[in-house]
Amino acid sequence: MSKEISQAVIRRMPRYYRYLGELIDEGVERISSNELSARMKVTASQIRQDLNNFGGFGQQGYGYNVQYLYEEIGKIMGLNEQHNIIVIGAGNLGQAIANYVKFEKLGFVIIGLFDVNPKICGRKIRGNPILMLDEIESFMDGHKVDIAALTVPKSEADAVANRLVKLGIHAIWNFAHVDLELLDDNVVVENVHLSDSLMQLSYNIVKSKNDN
Amino acid sequence: MSKEISQAVIRRMPRYYRYLGELIDEGVERISSNELSARMKVTASQIRQDLNNFGGFGQQGYGYNVQYLYEEIGKIMGLNEQHNIIVIGAGNLGQAIANYVKFEKLGFVIIGLFDVNPKICGRKIRGNPILMLDEIESFMDGHKVDIAALTVPKSEADAVANRLVKLGIHAIWNFAHVDLELLDDNVVVENVHLSDSLMQLSYNIVKSKNDN
Numbered sequence: 001m002s003k004e005i006s007q008a009v010i011r012r013m014p015r016y017y018r019y020l021g022e023l024i025d026e027g028v029e030r031i032s033s034n035e036l037s038a039r040m041k042v043t044a045s046q047i048r049q050d051l052n053n054f055g056g057f058g059q060q061g062y063g064y065n066v067q068y069l070y071e072e073i074g075k076i077m078g079l080n081e082q083h084n085i086i087v088i089g090a091g092n093l094g095q096a097i098a099n100y101v102k103f104e105k106l107g108f109v110i111i112g113l114f115d116v117n118p119k120i121c122g123r124k125i126r127g128n129p130i131l132m133l134d135e136i137e138s139f140m141d142g143h144k145v146d147i148a149a150l151t152v153p154k155s156e157a158d159a160v161a162n163r164l165v166k167l168g169i170h171a172i173w174n175f176a177h178v179d180l181e182l183l184d185d186n187v188v189v190e191n192v193h194l195s196d197s198l199m200q201l202s203y204n205i206v207k208s209k210n211d212n
Numbered sequence: 213m214s215k216e217i218s219q220a221v222i223r224r225m226p227r228y229y230r231y232l233g234e235l236i237d238e239g240v241e242r243i244s245s246n247e248l249s250a251r252m253k254v255t256a257s258q259i260r261q262d263l264n265n266f267g268g269f270g271q272q273g274y275g276y277n278v279q280y281l282y283e284e285i286g287k288i289m290g291l292n293e294q295h296n297i298i299v300i301g302a303g304n305l306g307q308a309i310a311n312y313v314k315f316e317k318l319g320f321v322i323i324g325l326f327d328v329n330p331k332i333c334g335r336k337i338r339g340n341p342i343l344m345l346d347e348i349e350s351f352m353d354g355h356k357v358d359i360a361a362l363t364v365p366k367s368e369a370d371a372v373a374n375r376l377v378k379l380g381i382h383a384i385w386n387f388a389h390v391d392l393e394l395l396d397d398n399v400v401v402e403n404v405h406l407s408d409s410l411m412q413l414s415y416n417i418v419k420s421k422n423d424n
Contacts, residue, residue, distance in 0.1 A: 010415050014408035018389070041391075077411045078418035092311055096304035100406065102389060108410055147413065171417045173410065177230070177314060179253075188420050190413035192406065194312070196226035198320055198385065199289045201359065201402035203222050205383045206290035208400050 005053050012050055013073055015040065020070040032063040082107045084144055085173075088160055089151035090115035090123075090130045093175060097149055098125040108147070112139055133160075140167045149173040150180075158182075217265050224262055225285055227252070232282040244275040294319045296356055297385075300372055301363035302327035302335075302342045305387060309361055310337040320359070324351055345372075352379045361385040362392075370394075 019040055023031060037044035051069070074080055085103075087094045090113040097103075098110045113125055114133045123130050131139065148169045152160050157176035162183050164172070171188040174180055177195055231252055235243060249256035263281070286292055297315075299306045302325040309315075310322045325337055326345045335342050343351065360381045364372050369388035374395050376384070383400040386392055389407055 007412075011408075011412060013415070014405070014411040015391075017411065018408075076415065076418075078414040079411065083414055083417070092304050092308035096308050097406070099304055102407055103410060106407060106411065108414075146417065147410075170420070171413060173413055179227075186420065186424065188413065188416045190409055190416065192404070192409050193226070194309070194404065195314055195318060196223075196230075197402055197404050198315060198359075199226040199229065199291065199318065200219075200222060201383060201385055201400065202290040202295055202320075203225070203288065204400045204402065205295070205358065206288075208382070208398065212398065 009050055009053050012042075013077055016047075016050070017070065017073045017077065017079075020066055020073065023066045024070060028066055030063040031066055036064070079107050082109055083146040084109055084111045085147045085149055086110070086112040086114065086136075086139075086143075086145050087149045087151065088114050088133070088136075088164070089175075090117075090120055090125070091151060094149070094151040095125050097151070098128060111143060111145070114139075136163070137167065145169060147171045147173055149175065151175045154178045221262055221265050224254075225289055228259075228262070229282065229285045229289065229291075232278055232285065235278045236282060240278055242275040243278055248276070291319050294321055295358040296321055296323045297359045297361055298322070298324040298326065298348075298351075298355075298357050299361045299363065300326050300345070300348075300376070301387075302329075302332055302337070303363060306361070306363040307337050309363070310340060323355060323357070326351075348375070349379065357381060359383045359385055361387065363387045366390045 019036070033044040033047045036047055040047070051064075071080075085108055087098050087110060090098070094113060094115070098113055103110070110126070110128060113128050113130045114136055115121070115130050116133050118132065120130050121132050145168075148161075148164045148171070150157060150161060150164075150172055154176050157174070157178050158181050161172055161174070161180050165182055165184050165187055170186070172180065172182075172190075174189055174191045175194070177193055179191070180189055182189070231248070245256040245259045248259055252259070263276075297320055299310050299322060302310070306325060306327070310325055315322070322338070322340060325340050325342045326348055327333070327342055328345050330344065332342050333344050357380075360373075360376045360383070362369060362373060362376075362384055366388050369386070369390050370393050373384055373386070373392050377394055377396050377399055382398070384392065384394075384402075386401055386403045387406070389405055391403070392401055394401070
């Protein structure tokens with residue numbers, strides 16, 4: 001799959017995946033782009049365009065096979081493989097991530113939590129004891145880790161991230177409110193900047209007041 | 213401000229705001245789009261285009277006034293006003309949000325936390341006691357609330373959200389993994405779907421393996 005698909009399209013895929021999962025739960029086997037459009041509040045042409053990026057799974061006048069489409073999008077998103085995650089920073093946010101059962105259903109399994117605070121060391125979050133960050137090197141020796149979720153303060157983020165990169169981490173799920181400066185450009189980073197999301201909301205509040 | 217600005221541009225504004233804030237901290241008074249481009253790893257033409265949406269703040273050959281631009285973007289994003297937030301669902305994620313000092317610096321002040329679990333009722337998070345959800349009606353009587361952050365299970369999300377909308381809430385910061393079905397179309401919703409973000413990361417991991 002060397003064809004370049006825009007990140008905008010990719011960003012919409014998890015939503016398709018979610019809706020298709022709900023259709024499966026409801027026992028729906030086939031769905032037309034028009035019906036999916038009505039549910040998802042996206043135009044049918046957008047749906048056809050998006051799914052065409054992946055070769056298209058539909059048949060004219062017949063609709064999409066829900067289960068097939070669900071599985072294909074899953075494969076495209078890499079959900080056919082298990083991803084092992086470690087969480088760096090076991091404060092409230094780190095613990096929230098480690099407690100989120102939904103991730104495991106998608107194949108994202110938390111296998112370790114690390115913090116620098118000795119007071120919470122050893123506390124168990126869904127079976128995983130919080131380890132001290134200094135144990136990370138020996139931990140990485142014995143475990144396959146695919147993703148590091150980073151919930152450390154902004155000031156520590158670059159140093160911790162690069163320590164992980166040196167240990168062979170290739171993917172970082174970054175919650176620190178900073179764009180990471182990494183030693184290796186090939187590391188994949190996905191940012192969750194909660195402040196940015198809140199500002200976006202605040203913009204839309206102002207806008208909606210002015211529009212009405 | 214009735215001109216329609218694309219949400220894609222708006223999504224980039226918080227990042228400008230963050231970088232400008234850092235420049236102010238460093239004592240930088242003026243910056244050219246080229247210098248900003250090098251820092252932000254965005255093309256200078258993208259920067260000029262983005263900022264032109266707001267009438268443009270730069271002067272040819274002179275650069276941007278950092279403080280002025282910071283304040284103007286702040287105003288556009290509604291950060292010149294305080295926003296009061298209540299958090300519905302005081303589990304790990306709700307507590308993480310309530311503990312995040314950074315939000316307050318941006319004018320987002322948590323004034324209440326609510327949960328249905330009597331075991332955590334009364335526990336204080338940065339001065340705010342966790343209240344029972346059944347107290348929400350009387351709470352709303354005496355407080356101005358601008359935003360409700362929703363960190364409740366997917367199955368409860370629509371019911372809780374609509375209860376808030378009936379109480380006059382106009383903006384929801386939704387962490388439940390569902391697109392809310394609201395009784396009032398004028399409510400502003402900003403979603404933070406963590407599973408979607410994780411799937412996006414997983415897609416890019418697969419892609420980066422195939423590219424290399």
